Amino acid sequence: MKRHLGKHEFADKVMENRKRFYCIAYSYVKNEQDALDIISEATCKGLLHLKELDKAEHLVTWMTRIIVNTSIDFIRKNSRTAALPEDSKGYPDDADLRNSQAEEPEREALMDLYNAMDILDPEERTCIVLRYFEAYNFREIAEMLKMPESTVKSRTYRALEKMKQHMTGG
Structure with a gap:
């Protein structure tokens, strides 16, 4: 029998891994607000499709894939290279x-x-x-x-x- 993660467990796991997730998104868009938007969108997608997660222990890998795909979609939609602030070289x-x-x-x-x-x-x-x-x-x-x-x-x-x-x- 599949053991599905509950919403609270999901939220806890996302919070535990928030820095890792942010770094992944940021490595694509190099903009703090865009990276946070991507994390927010990816978290919503993850929550909506939580029942599709095969095993609870695969959550981080599964969310990483969602974040990567959401980041790539964001870049395609905006079809631009993220402008960097003057004092930033682009990584978190x-x-x-x-x-x-x-x-x-x-x-x-x-x-x-x-x-x-x-x-x-x-x-x-x-x-x-x-x-x-x-x-x-x-x-x-x-x-x-x-x-x-x-x-x-x-x-x-x-x-x-x-x-x-x-x-x-x-």
């Missing part, structure tokens, strides 16, 4: 990074990495974010995105190569 932990005690070269390297992600198409960025920022393995990403594992691997490696070329100026 920039303020923490600027205020940290990190060495200047380390900070610059991270900013270069984030800027290199801007050249990726949404599918490639999804693979990079899920693999390296959210620490999912290739199999989990493939299940989440409903595509073959080999496709996830090739997109990830292609994205890494694009980023490397961008960062080395080649």
